[in-house]
Amino acid sequence: MGLPSTQPDDHVNAIDRLSIRLKAIQIHSPGGVDKLCFEETGDPVLESPGDVIVKLRAAAINRVDIAIRSGQNSAPRSFPHIIGSDGAGTIVAVGRTVTHVKLGDNVCLYPVTGCGQCDFCSSEQEHMCAARSVFGERKHGTYAVYMSVPGKNCFAIPAGLSFEEAAAFPLVYVTLWRLLITQAELRPGESLLIVGGGGIATAALLVAASLATPIIIASGNAEKLAKAKMLGAEHGINYRHTDFAKEVRSLTGKRGVDVVVDCVGGESWSKSLASLARGGRLVTCGAVAGAAAATDLRRIFWNNLKVFGAAAGTREEFRQLLNFFAVSGAKPIIDRIYPLHDAAKAHQRMEKGESFGKIVLRMDE
Numbered sequence: 476m477g478l479p480s481t482q483p484d485d486h487v488n489a490i491d492r493l494s495i496r497l498k499a500i501q502i503h504s505p506g507g508v509d510k511l512c513f514e515e516t517g518d519p520v521l522e523s524p525g526d527v528i529v530k531l532r533a534a535a536i537n538r539v540d541i542a543i544r545s546g547q548n549s550a551p552r553s554f555p556h557i558i559g560s561d562g563a564g565t566i567v568a569v570g571r572t573v574t575h576v577k578l579g580d581n582v583c584l585y586p587v588t589g590c591g592q593c594d595f596c597s598s599e600q601e602h603m604c605a606a607r608s609v610f611g612e613r614k615h616g617t618y619a620v621y622m623s624v625p626g627k628n629c630f631a632i633p634a635g636l637s638f639e640e641a642a643a644f645p646l647v648y649v650t651l652w653r654l655l656i657t658q659a660e661l662r663p664g665e666s667l668l669i670v671g672g673g674g675i676a677t678a679a680l681l682v683a684a685s686l687a688t689p690i691i692i693a694s695g696n697a698e699k700l701a702k703a704k705m706l707g708a709e710h711g712i713n714y715r716h717t718d719f720a721k722e723v724r725s726l727t728g729k730r731g732v733d734v735v736v737d738c739v740g741g742e743s744w745s746k747s748l749a750s751l752a753r754g755g756r757l758v759t760c761g762a763v764a765g766a767a768a769a770t771d772l773r774r775i776f777w778n779n780l781k782v783f784g785a786a787a788g789t790r791e792e793f794r795q796l797l798n799f800f801a802v803s804g805a806k807p808i809i810d811r812i813y814p815l816h817d818a819a820k821a822h823q824r825m826e827k828g829e830s831f832g833k834i835v836l837r838m839d840e
């Protein structure tokens with residue numbers, strides 16, 4: 476059967492040129508949210524025989540998008556540039572060497588790519604590759620109606636998830652899955668402290684609640700604490716008013732918790748270490764409040780602690796995550812959904828730290 480080749484015109488029939496004006500959020504230079512321009516783009520082109528073109532129905536906002544938009548992330552790229560790591564949609568064109576997905580499949584995207592040749596890439600650990608990047612970093616990303624992506628990064632959307640939900644989870648949830656399940660090996664019944672109330676924190680809440688883990692959440696926002704309790708957190712601590720390490724000691728009879736998820740950093744970091752029980756594990760993948768955090772090393776060796784870091788996760792961890800959603804029926808926690816052209820409002824909400832869960836963009840124009 477006549478699958479499209481890499482020639483640009485081969486996929487034209489799959490994309491109804493008459494019914495669409497190809498749109499995307501593009502940046503022409505780094506800066507504030509005013510740099511997010513909603514405008515027409517060129518036709519998507521299959522860049523290699525292993526690529527597919529996805530008609531995106533939804534994308535999600537990540538902190539890395541803000542870093543790229545504002546110029547804090549210096550990944551080499553040319554302008555105009557389309558940001559966005561997370562997306563879900565329908566395959567509308569397929570390169571000739573792609574076999575595991577086909578036209579019309581609804582897919583979500585594993586967001587990591589690597590050099591394709593090193594030992595890490597050869598063993599499906601692109602997130603460890605020296606040339607690792609996520610969509611929207613070096614290559615165009617998901618804030619677009621159409622996107623060319625490696626076919627191997629496309630996975631069937633777990634049954635029961637909408638396009639918005641399928642776009643909401645990839646980067647944050649695969650990173651959290653690696654941290655909590657692969658590295659910290661959180662077991663049912665172990666106690667967990669989650670610091671912050673954003674994307675990573677709510678992913679931790681969802682996954683840990685499914686393990687019947689007693690959860691304490693520390694947030695600077697009373698409304699978020701109330702929502703977290705409704706989703707399974709046993710205790711909420713407002714870290715603006717209370718030293719959460721002391722409060723955790725008090726809540727656990729001085730023992731401390733088994734695992735802490737802290738992607739806030741800054742002043743939280745030393746308190747997170749102080750919240751751990753002996754033999755406890757601290758996991759991190761971010762530092763929104765400051766990366767140069769103080770560490771009392773004695774806490775680590777006296778208390779036999781382990782500290783794990785992760786930048787995204789493996790394809791195998793992504794598969795485990797898809798399976799988790801399919802089997803548990805759990806759905807990623809979504810804060811708000813904006814139309815694509817309102818990406819600036821979405822960025823502002825995340826930058827202010829207002830979101831509880833993932834902020835999603837919908838391509839419904």
Ligand SMILES: NC(=O)c1ccc[n+]([C@@H]2O[C@H](COP(=O)([O-])OP(=O)(O)OC[C@H]3O[C@@H](n4cnc5c(N)ncnc54)[C@H](OP(=O)(O)O)[C@@H]3O)[C@@H](O)[C@H]2O)c1
Nearest residue numbers: 538671672673674675694695738760761762764786787828
């Ligand atoms: N390495 C990776 O692969 C990877 C993947 C995903 C995310 N990350 C990183 O992990 C970190 C968290 O990501 P996220 O998606 O959870 O972000 P997010 O949704 O914006 O959540 C961050 C949360 O941190 C809390 N916070 C405390 N102090 C803050 C401050 N000074 N500025 C902003 N927020 C502050 C806020 O919660 P409260 O208001 O409740 O306190 C906020 O909701 C980021 O650094 C991100 O880049 C890394």
Ligand SMILES: [Zn+2]
Nearest residue numbers: 590593596604
């Ligand atoms: Zn590589």
